[in-house]
Amino acid sequence: MKKNGKAANRNTRNVPHRSAHARSVDIDPKRFIPDQQAVPKATHQDIHRHDELARKSKPFPIAVVVAGGAHLMHRDTHEGRISSLKHWSLREAVFLVLANNLPRLWIFDRYRAVLYRLAGLRVGKGSTIYGPVSVRPYGGCRCITIGADTFLNVDTAFTVVYDGVRIGDRVQIGPRVAFETMGHGLVYEPGKGRGRTSAAIVVEDEVWIGANAVILQGVTIGRGSVVAAGAVVNRNVAPNTLVGGVPARPLRDLSTADGKYS
Structure with a gap:
């Protein structure tokens, strides 16, 4: 008692x-x-x-469909909340840090790809990733697919809160390229904010993306296309097309090109 x-x-x-x-x-x-x-x-x-x-x-309904099929949503992300623990993985955290901090020597390239696979990225055979790779939010590595014989230069960034990024085979990605699957609405609504928009990004085979390019939500880059350095791509790119500028616009049809720089 x-x-x-x-x-x-x-x-x-x-x-x-x-x-x-x-x-x-x-x-x-x-x-x-x-x-x-x-x-x-x-x-x-x-x-x-x-x-x-x-x-x-x-429950705020899906109110607007923006470019690329993205939907305007008024809801919170799981990042930074206690509920984010179900998306977070100790394995991802450990192997992503290890891969991002390996010395940038060619001898470590094959081991770096293995570590990224262990972190959760789907990386095809023969692909090279220089790193570091930035992935947001926690658990986002499982939303990224990279094909075979693809090359990612330094400082590639992925934002994959709701939708993923799929990169095809034999793709070349320059330094500091960002893939942003999430954005915001243009109009601020009192009590709701700007909301969030999200749609997946697809990069088809044999694409070359130049340094510092930004690929926005809902974009599909067609096979054999080239994105010029510094471009901001907010619309789909047809196959075998050179695009550049802010926002990116078609500059040349590559289907009849002779392969030389011009």
Whole structure:
């Protein structure tokens, strides 16, 4: 009885703290009663459940379809929240760091590709990745596919919150190229913000993307095309086409080119 009395007193002293925390996340304080033994175990689950209920309580419908088939959404990402733990992988974190920090010597190229595979990227046979590779958010490596005999130069960045990036075979990607599958709406709505837009990116076989190019959401770059350095690609690129500029526009048809620079 004495032991039970101490346990009851300990639970009673914890009631104000637990109730205050419950009110901060809109959870009924009556759930945290002195006789409930599972109070310490419910904290993270209740916060996660609250986040899910908050998102479902005001379901903002898909309101706008923007370029590339992206949808305007008013919802939070999982990144930075307790719920992001289900997307996070210790294996990804460890092997991505290891791959990104290998010395930039040719002898390490094959081992670097292996480490990226272990981190979760789907990398085809014979591909070379110089790294470092930036992937957002946690768990995003599983959303990236790279074909065979493809080359990625330094500082490639991927943002794959809702949709992925697929890169074909024999593709050449220059330094500091960014693949951005997510964006925002143009109009700010009070109480909602700008929302988020998202659509997958596809780079077909035998494409060359120059240094510092940015590939935006929903874009498909056709087979054999070339993206000039510094271009911002916000629309689909037809096969065998040279594009450049901000925003990128067609500059030349490569289907009849002689292979020489001009």
